[in-house]
Amino acid sequence: MHISVLSTESIKQLKIKKNGIYIDATFGYGGHSNLILKKLNQYGKLFSIDKDPESIKFSKKIKDPKFNIIHDNFSNIYKLSIKYNIEKKIDGILLDLGISTPQINTPERGFSFKIDGPLDMRMNPNYGISAADWIANATENELSSVIKNFGEERFHKKIAYHIFQRKKIKPIRRTIELSEIITKIISHKKRKKHPATKTFQAIRIYINKELEEIKKVLKNSLKILKKGGRLVVISFHSLEDRIVKKFMNKYGKKPSIPRGLPITEHQIDKFKKIKLKIIKKIKPTTIEILKNPKSRSAILRVAEKI
Numbered sequence: 001m002h003i004s005v006l007s008t009e010s011i012k013q014l015k016i017k018k019n020g021i022y023i024d025a026t027f028g029y030g031g032h033s034n035l036i037l038k039k040l041n042q043y044g045k046l047f048s049i050d051k052d053p054e055s056i057k058f059s060k061k062i063k064d065p066k067f068n069i070i071h072d073n074f075s076n077i078y079k080l081s082i083k084y085n086i087e088k089k090i091d092g093i094l095l096d097l098g099i100s101t102p103q104i105n106t107p108e109r110g111f112s113f114k115i116d117g118p119l120d121m122r123m124n125p126n127y128g129i130s131a132a133d134w135i136a137n138a139t140e141n142e143l144s145s146v147i148k149n150f151g152e153e154r155f156h157k158k159i160a161y162h163i164f165q166r167k168k169i170k171p172i173r174r175t176i177e178l179s180e181i182i183t184k185i186i187s188h189k190k191r192k193k194h195p196a197t198k199t200f201q202a203i204r205i206y207i208n209k210e211l212e213e214i215k216k217v218l219k220n221s222l223k224i225l226k227k228g229g230r231l232v233v234i235s236f237h238s239l240e241d242r243i244v245k246k247f248m249n250k251y252g253k254k255p256s257i258p259r260g261l262p263i264t265e266h267q268i269d270k271f272k273k274i275k276l277k278i279i280k281k282i283k284p285t286t287i288e289i290l291k292n293p294k295s296r297s298a299i300l301r302v303a304e305k306i
């Protein structure tokens with residue numbers, strides 16, 4: 001089961017027009033897509049994307065002529081909009097970043113540090129290399145920099161050292177093997193979360209090129225939204241949210257010009273870049289966090305194409 005996060009708010013912020021065209025770029029298990037479909041009339045259209053074949057299989061349950069499912073990376077949103085002839089006709093794009101509950105809870109997918117499974121971590125297991133294969137070939141420095149940059153893990157050097165020493169003796173192929181290396185060297189007492197949380201997050205982000213994907217989809221969404229179209233993004237950790245915030249500020253924040261001073265070339269350039277109106281930032285309510293603890297770190301940001 002996947003409980004969609006900030007679903008009421010995100011759908012409200014999409015300002016759905018009955019006959020509009022929408023993209024749910026992270027279909028997952030269809031929570032948000034189903035809510036969008038309910039608001040469309042027979043002339044409306046929803047294009048949902050996911051890179052995970054399991055999500056695509058699940059989507060086949062939706063029998064609605066307004067619904068179109070696409071198995072692809074969301075960074076390809078521009079090419080896809082040309083293919084489906086919806087470029088610049090899109091009224092709203094929703095991104096609910098991160099991974100779904102079934103992905104994390106299915107041991108065979110290799111995302112969980114709690115349940116044993118093959119150390120895979122690919123959202124699309126038919127593409128790219130698994131976490132186990134990457135670890136097998138990574139240098140100590142590479143391990144350390146991934147764990148530092150994508151996990152913001154304070155003990156990145158220590159963890160990288162121990163992973164590296166352990167893999168010299170025996171390859172690390174299982175999630176529990178990796179998780180045990182970390183729990184042996186970092187005590188539970190020192191932190192609120194499981195000691196392997198940040199390392200697993202880091203490797204997952206690296207393996208799936210998550211941050212690059214987000215940068216690309218945001219940029220491409222600007223090209224395909226129509227005037228007044230909404231961009232609604234839910235992120236789950238600071239690395240994602242920082243990218244979204246920076247992007248919205250870059251295209252949405254007007255330069256401040258001190259009164260009485262002439263406008264500089266630089267400020268004119270910045271004005272020309274303005275393509276978005278920043279609408280708002282929303283966090284889950286205490287009630288939502290109580291119902292779905294996974295929502296506690298979620299942040300929803302909304303902008304509108306101008």
Ligand SMILES: C[S@@+](CC[C@H](N)C(=O)[O-])C[C@H]1O[C@@H](n2cnc3c(N)ncnc32)[C@H](O)[C@@H]1O
Binds near residue numbers: 029055072
């Ligand atoms: C948090 S879940 C979305 C849940 C969904 N909103 C729901 O209500 O069921 C994120 C989904 O996005 C997909 N995803 C993540 N990065 C992607 C990418 N770069 N391209 C396409 N799909 C991606 C994942 O496979 C996962 O199914």
